[in-house]
Amino acid sequence: MVQFLIGFWCGCAASILVGSIAFSGKIKQYKEERGAESKKDVKPERTEHCPNGTSVLLVDDSKLSRTVMREILARHELDIFEAGSGAESLRLVKEHSFDLIFIDQHMPGMNGDETLQYLRERGGVSVDVPVVAVGSTVRKEHEEAYRGKGYAACLGKPLQENRFNEILARLLPKEEKDEQPADFSYRKGLTNFDGNEEVYRETLVLFADLWEERKEQLRQFLEEENMPEYAILIHAIKGDARTLGAEGLGELAYAQELQAKAEDAEAVEKGFAKVMSEGDKTAKYFKQMYS
Amino acid sequence: MVKKRILAIDDSIIALKQLQNILEKKFEFAGATSGLAGLKRLDSEPFDLVLLDIEMPVMDGFATLTSIRQRERLKDLPIIILTGTRHKDKVIKGITSGVHGYVVKPADSELLISKIEAALGL
Numbered sequence: 001m002v003q004f005l006i007g008f009w010c011g012c013a014a015s016i017l018v019g020s021i022a023f024s025g026k027i028k029q030y031k032e033e034r035g036a037e038s039k040k041d042v043k044p045e046r047t048e049h050c051p052n053g054t055s056v057l058l059v060d061d062s063k064l065s066r067t068v069m070r071e072i073l074a075r076h077e078l079d080i081f082e083a084g085s086g087a088e089s090l091r092l093v094k095e096h097s098f099d100l101i102f103i104d105q106h107m108p109g110m111n112g113d114e115t116l117q118y119l120r121e122r123g124g125v126s127v128d129v130p131v132v133a134v135g136s137t138v139r140k141e142h143e144e145a146y147r148g149k150g151y152a153a154c155l156g157k158p159l160q161e162n163r164f165n166e167i168l169a170r171l172l173p174k175e176e177k178d179e180q181p182a183d184f185s186y187r188k189g190l191t192n193f194d195g196n197e198e199v200y201r202e203t204l205v206l207f208a209d210l211w212e213e214r215k216e217q218l219r220q221f222l223e224e225e226n227m228p229e230y231a232i233l234i235h236a237i238k239g240d241a242r243t244l245g246a247e248g249l250g251e252l253a254y255a256q257e258l259q260a261k262a263e264d265a266e267a268v269e270k271g272f273a274k275v276m277s278e279g280d281k282t283a284k285y286f287k288q289m290y291s
Numbered sequence: 292m293v294k295k296r297i298l299a300i301d302d303s304i305i306a307l308k309q310l311q312n313i314l315e316k317k318f319e320f321a322g323a324t325s326g327l328a329g330l331k332r333l334d335s336e337p338f339d340l341v342l343l344d345i346e347m348p349v350m351d352g353f354a355t356l357t358s359i360r361q362r363e364r365l366k367d368l369p370i371i372i373l374t375g376t377r378h379k380d381k382v383i384k385g386i387t388s389g390v391h392g393y394v395v396k397p398a399d400s401e402l403l404i405s406k407i408e409a410a411l412g413l
Contacts, residue, residue, distance in 0.1 A: 192309055192397045199312045203305055210305075232302070235346045239375065240305040243397035 054173055055079045055096060059089040059115060060104035060134070065157070069102065072164060076172065086110030086118055093123035099173050101125070102155070105135035116150055130171040144195045152187065169289070181282040182248020189245025204244055204286040211283035215276060222265070222272060230268060231260035234275075241282070249278045294319040295411055296337065300329035300355060301344035301373065306396065310342065313400040318407070326350030330358055333365060340369040340411055343390070345381050356388055369410040373398065 056078050058066045066082045073080055081096065083089035085107060092098075101119070105112035112133055119125040130152030138146075138156045140163060146154040153167045170186070193200040214237060221230035238253035252275040259267040296319045299310045307322035314320045321338070323329035327350055329341070341359065345352035352372060359365045372385040372393045382393045391410040394403050 193312050194400050196312050199308065203308050206308065207305055229348060232346055232348045232351075235375070236303040236306075239396050240303055243305060243309050 054100075055081065055098045056172075057081045057083065057089060057092060057096075057098045057101045059083045059086065059102065059107075061085060061107040062104070065104065068159070072159065073168075076168065078172075086115030089115060090118055090123045093119055093125050098125070098129055100171050101129060101131045102134050103131060105133055105138060113149060120150070132167060132171070143197075147195055179281060179285060181246045181285050182278060183246070183251075184248065184282070184285070185245045187245070188247075189243070192243050192245070200244075201290040204290045207240055207244055208283040208287040208291075211279055215279060218272075218276075222269060225265045227260045227263045227265055227268065231257055234260060237279070244286075246282050249275070249282050252278050295339040295413075296321065297340050297342060297407065298323060298329060298332055298338045299342040299344075299373075300324075300326060300347075300352075301342075302347040303344070306344065306373070309397060310403075313398065313403060314407075317404060326352070326355030326358070329355060333359065333362070333368075338368070340371065340391075340407060342371050342373055342394075342407075344373045344396075345385070346375075353384065353388065356385075356390065360389065371406055371410060 054077070056073060058069050058080065060066045060069070060082075061084055063082075063084065066084075070080050070082070081092055081098070083092050086103075086109060089101075089103075093101075103112045103115050107115070110118060112135065116131055116133075119131075120127065125131075127150070131150070133146045133149075133151045133154040134157060135154075136157040138154045140154070140156065143154050152171055155164060155167060189204070190197060190200050193203070214233060217233055218230060221227075221233065234253050234256045238250050238257055241247070241250035241253060252271070256268055256271055256275055259271065294317070297314060298321045299307055299314075300323045301307050301310070302324055304322075304324060307324070311320045311322060321332060321336075323332050326347055329343075332338070333341070343352045343355060347355070350358075356370060356372075359368065359370065369391045370389075372381070372390050373396050374381045374385070374393055375396060385393055392406045394406060
């Protein structure tokens with residue numbers, strides 16, 4: 001079992017191991033090197049899968065906690081900023097735009113929820129920027145409740161490697177941005193599954209698994225100019241795409257459905273390549289991201 | 292209390308999976324991927340309500356609805372149709388064909404559950 005013990009989160013001193021890396025020395029080094037509370041990290045050790053310039057903000061009153069988090073994030077090519085309080089985070093969001101924000105729930109002054117509200121309302125942080133609630137009393141099973149408060153995910157302390165990586169994989173922007181399905185919203189799709197991520201992800205993969213067969217059927221119906229059957233299948237694809245939050249594919253499929261219902265095989269043929277290409281991209285993305 | 296049994300008939304297994312996720316906490320859920328498969332289940336098992344997709348291959352929702360109503364045992368079975376957002380004509384046809392309501396897909400969980408409960412008199 002991979003050692004991933006981060007016992008510092010609550011301020012208790014212990015040896016910290018991530019993989020085989022001893023953290024205690026590193027933390028000491030960080031403490032010596034870093035004076036100011038917030039600063040930009042410009043180093044990444046190696047590139048993982050984020051586009052250049054991806055920025056993450058860590059809001060936590062514990063410098064040690066921020067340092068531990070920073071170390072874990074080091075394997076991603078990220079610009080990492082730190083704030084020691086909600087007020088300080090507000091200043092940072094006014095100066096920089098962030099792709100992901102972690103907020104500790106238990107801070108003196110403004111707590112996590114107040115900080116989130118502050119950042120959204122006064123800092124202009126868009127609802128599209130995912131924010132993760134972090135805290136020693138936070139559990140994965142609280143995620144639905146945190147979602148209701150506007151967070152994209154929640155993360156307990158001490159950190160668990162799998163959970164942490166799962167959240168990063170889900171929320172960090174991906175390098176192949178142009179390969180993402182058009183107008184795909186994970187959060188919107190998840191809403192249709194009442195926030196049940198396990199079932200939602202299974203269903204995303206199921207869509208991908210069904211795609212090749214459906215594509216072949218559509219091709220066959222088009223060749224036969226069987227527009228009624230084409231309309232029924234593309235209707236189902238449209239519904240599935242929308243259910244899963246893939247609005248781009250849903251709209252293309254809807255246009256095809258209307259053409260097929262009007263028995264306009266020529267128009268269907270004209271738009272066929274586009275909808276197939278979007279379907280390919282969507283299926284590939286779902287498979288890669290959620291398998 | 293014994294859970295009410297709901298049969299969803301929809302040619303998309305993705306739609307069925309979504310419905311199952313929404314409904315299985317409160318109801319006993321079963322799915323069928325065609326009108327014919329749905330009728331077979333209705334003939335062999337008791338259900339309290341049917342959720343019926345309209346646009347399905349071979350036997351569409353209206354044909355399935357007609358077949359259900361032709362069965363004496365099922366003539367009063369509550370049926371809610373599932374339809375796309377832009378299919379007003381289908382909704383009107385459904386309502387005039389004796390269904391108990393309609394839900395726009397993708398189904399909103401609270402709305403769907405409230406409509407089911409209303410149809411079941413819960």
